Amino acid sequence: xxxxxxxxxxxxxxxxxxxxxxxxxxxxxxxxxxxxxxxxxxxxxxxxxxxxxxxxxxxxxxxxxxxxxxxxxxxxxxxxxxxxxxxxxxxxxxxxxxxxxxxxxxxxxxxxxxxxxxxxxxxxxxxxxxxxxxxxxxxxxxxxxxxxxxxxxxxxxxxxxxxxxxxxxxxxxxxxxxxxxxxxxxxxxxxxxxxxxxxxxxxxxxxxxxxxxxxxxxxxxxxxxxxxxxxxxxxxxxxxxxxxxxxxxxxxxxxxxxxxxxxxxxxxxxxxxxxxxxxxxxxxxxxxxxxxxxxxxx
Amino acid sequence: xxxxxxxxxxxxxxxxxxxxxxxxxxxxxxxxxxxxxxxxxxxxxxxxxxxxxxxxxxxxxxxxxxxxxxxxxxxxxxxxxxxxxxxxxxxxxxxxxxxxxxxxxxxxxxxxxxxxxxxxxxxxxxxxxxxxxxxxxxxxxxxxxxxxxxxxxxxxxxxxxxxxxxxxxxxxxxxxxxxxxxxxxxxxxxxxxxxxxxxxxxxxxxxxxxxxxxxxxxxxxxxxxxxxxxxxxxxxxxxxxxxxxxxxxxxxxxxxxxxxxxxxxxxxxxxxxxxxxxxxxxxxxxxxxxxxxxxxxxxxxx
Numbered sequence: 001x002x003x004x005x006x007x008x009x010x011x012x013x014x015x016x017x018x019x020x021x022x023x024x025x026x027x028x029x030x031x032x033x034x035x036x037x038x039x040x041x042x043x044x045x046x047x048x049x050x051x052x053x054x055x056x057x058x059x060x061x062x063x064x065x066x067x068x069x070x071x072x073x074x075x076x077x078x079x080x081x082x083x084x085x086x087x088x089x090x091x092x093x094x095x096x097x098x099x100x101x102x103x104x105x106x107x108x109x110x111x112x113x114x115x116x117x118x119x120x121x122x123x124x125x126x127x128x129x130x131x132x133x134x135x136x137x138x139x140x141x142x143x144x145x146x147x148x149x150x151x152x153x154x155x156x157x158x159x160x161x162x163x164x165x166x167x168x169x170x171x172x173x174x175x176x177x178x179x180x181x182x183x184x185x186x187x188x189x190x191x192x193x194x195x196x197x198x199x200x201x202x203x204x205x206x207x208x209x210x211x212x213x214x215x216x217x218x219x220x221x222x223x224x225x226x227x228x229x230x231x232x233x234x235x236x237x238x239x240x241x242x243x244x245x246x247x248x249x250x251x252x253x254x255x256x257x258x259x260x261x262x263x264x265x266x267x268x269x270x271x272x273x274x275x276x277x278x279x280x281x282x283x284x285x286x287x288x289x290x291x292x293x294x295x296x297x298x
Numbered sequence: 299x300x301x302x303x304x305x306x307x308x309x310x311x312x313x314x315x316x317x318x319x320x321x322x323x324x325x326x327x328x329x330x331x332x333x334x335x336x337x338x339x340x341x342x343x344x345x346x347x348x349x350x351x352x353x354x355x356x357x358x359x360x361x362x363x364x365x366x367x368x369x370x371x372x373x374x375x376x377x378x379x380x381x382x383x384x385x386x387x388x389x390x391x392x393x394x395x396x397x398x399x400x401x402x403x404x405x406x407x408x409x410x411x412x413x414x415x416x417x418x419x420x421x422x423x424x425x426x427x428x429x430x431x432x433x434x435x436x437x438x439x440x441x442x443x444x445x446x447x448x449x450x451x452x453x454x455x456x457x458x459x460x461x462x463x464x465x466x467x468x469x470x471x472x473x474x475x476x477x478x479x480x481x482x483x484x485x486x487x488x489x490x491x492x493x494x495x496x497x498x499x500x501x502x503x504x505x506x507x508x509x510x511x512x513x514x515x516x517x518x519x520x521x522x523x524x525x526x527x528x529x530x531x532x533x534x535x536x537x538x539x540x541x542x543x544x545x546x547x548x549x550x551x552x553x554x555x556x557x558x559x560x561x562x563x564x565x566x567x568x569x570x571x572x573x574x575x576x577x578x579x580x581x582x583x584x585x586x587x588x589x590x591x592x593x594x595x596x597x598x599x600x
Contacts, residue, residue, distance in 0.1 A: 029432075115582055119579065120575075122531065123574055234442075
């Protein structure tokens, strides 16, 4: 009995560790869970200028999907996201495979391809805004070569503006995917290459038939990273086109911010942000299940 | 949180290439490979080149020439204007103010955030893994979902619009990735070290300061690179949680370049863009492999 009495209270064991972990606990509970739940709750209210706990069911969501600007944002994101995923994966993998050929200056080339990733989205957007400037940029340069009818001004053409944003996004992000892919390629056993060589399988076929299937987890991780980045895309559009011309290059993340902080239509902002959350969950849950759920059973 | 990409193979980046056997130096395949590489590299290098040459030209030359031609007459006037003279809103002292705002935001966020990771690695308590999992999954939640309630919290704390408030926000959102980074690193250290220190009577803090901290310099550098590049490029938090007086450099940059009124000075704009990008660029080129490690760990931040 006396031994038991001497044992310290459970709560105070490792007290320092608990104190040191306090910021993390507060962040996890108050911000990540608390704030998210708050926004989800208030998306069911008719808050406009100020949050007001006046519940109206799914009204905000109905209104959201009736708004042309929102639907356009989602369409833009679908085009942008689809292209971005395919391009990032293809370019990232091809570059990684190229760099894996024992070429010279590998480090220098890698450094060059990755540097845009160090620049933020705002800088990226502004540089490409300048390069794609129809009066001074690419279009005028090509016209200067003598091709007077050349037309390429994505930032001022409603139909293709989202591809202008895409060019910049690929420039900024593909280097990172290359690094992830390269790490995956370097993790592949040398023996595979030797075996393929002995069997006389050409290199490209080895990549397609053997290496890429072996790198499935790397591709999945890369895809999750790209996809969760795409949903959040905001600064790039804000800097490069500011959603224009008109509303042609609006994206959901920008819709949310504009509704909350400029249009003073909080309910719409909350509802839209929850649609973003929903799409993240759609990507994240299957991935988390594959990545972590499977291991428990194994 | 074991992740096949982000852990082991990264170390392998340093190893020899694993690709197929190389061909002879000037074979047809090799020439094709290099021509592809040259085109690819042009795509990546050209924007930086365009930024530099544009920022060194005068406006008349920009209006006449093309954006790829090197400056006939090199002028540093745009740089000077971008740094000290250009107007944003009412104040006209260029980007220099934004620079110092950014520095002020940066230093405390790194300091605060880096202490957190250690507690999790060796000092597990009931529920610590649960909080950690919440934290990691929280990193995937779009900021837009949490941005308004956080504004309310900051207002209640009386920090809305101040640099302190922004520091707090960056600390909170930097926490998942930094905690992951430090936790993985501390877990990789041999457990015997920790046990030996325990036997010698060291407690939580003395193990941290006398054993762990001196051994974790590399990971601090990685964390710092990650935070500096991340916070420097942040636009969303800066524009929402601070007032124009405290705008970080990136926000100021956007306001300068995308200002609707006045004549567009493309050379000054590019000088400003370059100046803002310079900080992460310098860090990137100076840090090399550590940067790669940082972003690979930062991948969850997306």
